[in-house]
Amino acid sequence: xxxxxxxxxxxxxxxxxxxxxxxxxxxxxxxxxxxxxxxxxxxxxxxxxxxxxxxxxxxxxxxxxxxxxxxxxxxxxxxxxxxxxxxxxxxxxxxxxxxxxxxxxxxxxxxxxxxxxxxxxxxxxxxxxxxxxxxxxxxxxxxxxxxxxxxxxxxxxxxxxxxxxxxxxxxxxxxxxxxxxxxxxxxxxxxxxxxxxxxxxxxxxxxxxxxxxxxxxxxxxxxxxxxxxxxxxxxxxxxxxxxxxxxxxxxxxxxxxxxx
Amino acid sequence: xxxxxxxxxxxxxxxxxxxxxxxxxxxxxxxxxxxxxxxxxxxxxxxxxxxxxxxxxxxxxxxxxxxxxxxxxxxxxxxxxxxxxxxxxxxxxxxxxxxxxxxxxxxxxxxxxxxxxxxxxxxxxxxxxxxxxxxxxxxxxxxxxxxxxxxxxxxxxxxxxxxxxxxxxxxxxxxxxxxxxxxxxxxxxxxxxxxxxxxxxxxxxxxxxxxxxxxxxxxxxxxxxxxxxxxxxxxxxxxxxxxxxxxxxxxxxxxxxxxxxxx
Ligand SMILES: Nc1ncnc2c1ncn2[C@@H]1O[C@H](COP(=O)(O)OP(=O)(O)O)[C@@H](O)[C@H]1O
Ligand SMILES: [Mg+2]
Numbered sequence: 137x138x139x140x141x142x143x144x145x146x147x148x149x150x151x152x153x154x155x156x157x158x159x160x161x162x163x164x165x166x167x168x169x170x171x172x173x174x175x176x177x178x179x180x181x182x183x184x185x186x187x188x189x190x191x192x193x194x195x196x197x198x199x200x201x202x203x204x205x206x207x208x209x210x211x212x213x214x215x216x217x218x219x220x221x222x223x224x225x226x227x228x229x230x231x232x233x234x235x236x237x238x239x240x241x242x243x244x245x246x247x248x249x250x251x252x253x254x255x256x257x258x259x260x261x262x263x264x265x266x267x268x269x270x271x272x273x274x275x276x277x278x279x280x281x282x283x284x285x286x287x288x289x290x291x292x293x294x295x296x297x298x299x300x301x302x303x304x305x306x307x308x309x310x311x312x313x314x315x316x317x318x319x320x321x322x323x324x325x326x327x328x329x330x331x332x333x334x335x336x337x338x339x340x341x342x343x344x345x346x347x348x349x350x351x352x353x354x355x356x357x358x359x360x361x362x363x364x365x366x367x368x369x370x371x372x373x374x375x376x377x378x379x380x381x382x383x384x385x386x387x388x389x390x391x392x393x394x395x396x
Numbered sequence: 397x398x399x400x401x402x403x404x405x406x407x408x409x410x411x412x413x414x415x416x417x418x419x420x421x422x423x424x425x426x427x428x429x430x431x432x433x434x435x436x437x438x439x440x441x442x443x444x445x446x447x448x449x450x451x452x453x454x455x456x457x458x459x460x461x462x463x464x465x466x467x468x469x470x471x472x473x474x475x476x477x478x479x480x481x482x483x484x485x486x487x488x489x490x491x492x493x494x495x496x497x498x499x500x501x502x503x504x505x506x507x508x509x510x511x512x513x514x515x516x517x518x519x520x521x522x523x524x525x526x527x528x529x530x531x532x533x534x535x536x537x538x539x540x541x542x543x544x545x546x547x548x549x550x551x552x553x554x555x556x557x558x559x560x561x562x563x564x565x566x567x568x569x570x571x572x573x574x575x576x577x578x579x580x581x582x583x584x585x586x587x588x589x590x591x592x593x594x595x596x597x598x599x600x601x602x603x604x605x606x607x608x609x610x611x612x613x614x615x616x617x618x619x620x621x622x623x624x625x626x627x628x629x630x631x632x633x634x635x636x637x638x639x640x641x642x643x644x645x646x647x648x649x650x651x652x653x654x655x656x657x658x659x
Contacts, residue, residue, distance in 0.1 A: 298486035301454055302500040302551065303474045312503070316490050393489040393533035 181363045186370065189363035198352065202368070205347035207375075209265055210337040213272035217333065218326055221277045225284020225322070235285065246278040251339050258344035267344055272336040279328040287321025288314055320391035327383035334376050401468075402587045403430040403453070403555055408462035410448055421612040422448045426462070428606060428615060430555075435581055435588045437598035439644065440608025441651040446591045447483060449613065450559050453589070454480045466555065476504065479548035483559040483591075485540060487532040493543055494519065494528040500551040514550055521580055522546040538569040545577070549584060558590040562597070571629060574600060578627060595644045599623075600632060607644060610651040617647060 144151055144158070164183050171182040193199040228235045228242075254271055261267040291314045299309045341350025349368045356364035410423040422445040430436045438446050452459045455474040463470050466477050479500065487496050494515050501511035519528060522542040532540055541561055548556055561577075562570045574597060581588055581601075592598050598605045602621050609616040621640065623631060631637050 294482065294484045294486045295488060297456060298480075298482060299503070300456055301474050301480045301482075302503050303476065304503050308503055312499070313488070316488070390490070392531060 178360055178362055181366065185363045186366045189361070190367040190370070193352075193364065193367065199371075202348050202352045203371070205345070205351075206337055206341065206349045209268045209340075209348065210272060210333055210375075213269045213337075214276060214330060214333045216269075217273045217276035217329055218280055220273065221280025221325070221329065222284050222322060224277070224281045225288065228281070228285040229288035242278065242281060246282065250274045251336065254339050254343050258340070263344040263346065268337060268340040268348075271340040272333045275336040276329040276333040279325040279332065280322065281325075283321045283325025283328075284318065287318030290321065291317045316390075320387050320394070323383055323387045323390060327380060327387070330379035330383065331376055334372060334379075338372065400432045401429045402432040402434075402466065403589065404465040404468075405429065405449070405453065406462050406465065408449065408452060408464070409460045410445065410452065410457075411460045423452075423459075424612040424614050426613070426615060428618075430587055430589055432587055433585050434604065435590070435602050436604045436606060437590045437592055437602040438606045438608060439592060439595055439598045439648065440613065441610045441648055441655045442593060443655060444608040444610045444651075445613030446608060447559055450480065450557050450589070450591055453555075454478055454557055456480075476551055477554045478557060479551050479553035479555075480557040481541075481544045481548050481559065481561045483561075483563065485532075487540060487543055487547075489532050492529045492531055493524060493535070496532065496543055497546045497550050499547055504551065515546070518546040518550045521549070521583065523576065536569075538565050538573060541565065541573065542576075545580070549580070549586070553586070555587045555589065558588065560591050560593065563593065570594075570597070575629060577601065582626065595641050596632060596637075599637060599640050599644070600627060605644060607647050609648075610655060619644060 144155055167183055171180045174180045190199070193202075228238060251271075253274075257271050257274075258267045261270060295313045295317070296309055299313050304312065337348070338350035338353070341348040342354050345351045349372055353365050353368045356362075356368070405426055405428045408423055408426040410421075412420040412422055414420070426449060428436075438449070440446055448457070451457050453464050455464075455471055455478070458472065463472075465471070466475075471477075488499065491499065494512060497519055498506075498508075498511040498515035501514060502508065506514070516528070519525060522545055524539065524542055524546065527535065527539065532543065535543070541564075545558075545561065558577075562573050565573060578601060590598070590601060595605075599621055605619045605621060606615055607617045607619065608614070619640070623634075623636060623640075
């Protein structure tokens with residue numbers, strides 16, 4: 137028991153996998169127990185039934201269709217959000233005037249629940265890719281803008297001075313000091329953006345689309361197919377988890393000195 | 397040591413103007429020169445403008461008056477003829493030791509392979525063999541300062557500017573670093589201008605010690621150090637050494653004490 141405990145505390149890959157496995161098992165166990173108490177199958181179904189529903193979706197080909205629709209839409213809009221977010225953050229960090237005038241607008245937009253505008257976007261842009269694209273960008277871009285600007289501004293003055301002492305040009309100062317220093321900040325913004333992008337895509341698909349995980353969840357719940365609803369929610373959860381682990385790892389890789 | 401003047405500082409003044417606050421006169425009428433291959437130290441109370449003078453010589457900030465000459469030519473911005481080792485940690489934390497040492501060279505456009513070969517030479521001189529691929533956060537304070545010195549030497553400057561390079565180190569490490577700096581200096585024959593608040597460090601290393609007065613910084617006295625070279629740590633226990641340290645301490649004691657009361 138003691139050995140297991142020490143193993144789980146380690147900071148390596150196999151211990152990490154073991155931790156994820158244990159917490160997944162724990163969730164499944166609790167879920168199983170609760171579903172034995174709550175016997176109304178409209179409200180909750182046990183894990184095994186959800187797994188069976190997922191298998192059925194895969195066999196019918198519906199899983200593949202929905203996955204392609206959701207993943208292509210969310211990945212393209214996410215990549216575009218990151219590109220726009222970094223570009224806007226760069227502009228804000230390089231111009232004081234721009235930051236002072238644009239900053240309040242941005243933080244206002246950032247605190248408005250833009251997701252609530254989903255019905256409007258769909259009315260403007262119609263059902264399909266365009267409305268998903270715009271809605272995801274609108275929710276995912278802000279964390280990247282904010283962390284990019286903050287990261288670029290946080291730069292270590294002493295490192296800039298050392299670079300200047302070696303006769304670095306402004307461009308060299310940017311590429312060898314300011315930007316590498318900001319990179320871990322930017323990646324943490326990207327991690328938040330990915331989580332928001334997933335929320336954005338599901339909501340967009342609820343309101344207007346003919347394929348995708350959000351569409352599938354909505355149509356399953358209209359036929360009271362709780363197993364199928366939970367199955368697709370698990371798919372979304374897995375996408376969120378993968379992104380979060382990936383970006384957290386990247387953040388650590390880029391800034392190993394922050395661990396100490 | 398030849399008699400050619402490598403570095404000349406002429407009538408340097410520096411006043412820091414600040415918004416909404418009284419301006420600070422950091423330096424007043426500083427005149428000094430350093431011969432080629434000479435090792436000169438500046439000591440003075442904290443806040444007496446030592447770092448400011450070094451930054452002006454390096455070309456990082458402009459003086460309010462006066463000028464700096466290297467080999468007779470006025471300089472007003474950083475250049476490859478001078479390299480600085482800073483008081484604060486200034487290594488790039490995301491670069492390995494070899495990349496940090498090669499940093500100045502790559503900025504100057506040296507090809508990567510050449511830069512790395514040169515870096516390796518100074519890594520060897522600084523006693524950093526085996527740590528080439530470590531990151532700064534994996535090194536002790538003493539090792540990090542060696543990297544800083546190696547990085548400055550790698551660009552092959554004529555003048556090495558050192559701003560309290562060993563201040564953050566413990567006493568034993570500092571003594572070791574002092575003797576290593578001496579042997580590097582003997583090997584590379586650089587002109588060195590070193591700032592320190594440790595009088596014994598200044599005397600041990602230098603051909604000449606310049607004593608600053610407190611704000612505004614002015615030169616109070618220049619003291620030649622004629623102790624024989626090569627010097628070993630035993631020198632620090634000789635009567636001549638102790639006497640010289642004591643003399644300099646008396647020159648600045650009152651100001652250092654006043655400075656302690658102020659802060
Ligand atoms: N950028 C600056 N703006 C305003 N005052 C400064 C600036 N840099 C240094 N000073 C002031 O100039 C004086 C000399 O500072 P410094 O050169 O760092 O002294 P030292 O290195 O001898 O301790 C101090 O009073 C300090 O507060
Ligand atoms: Mg200083």
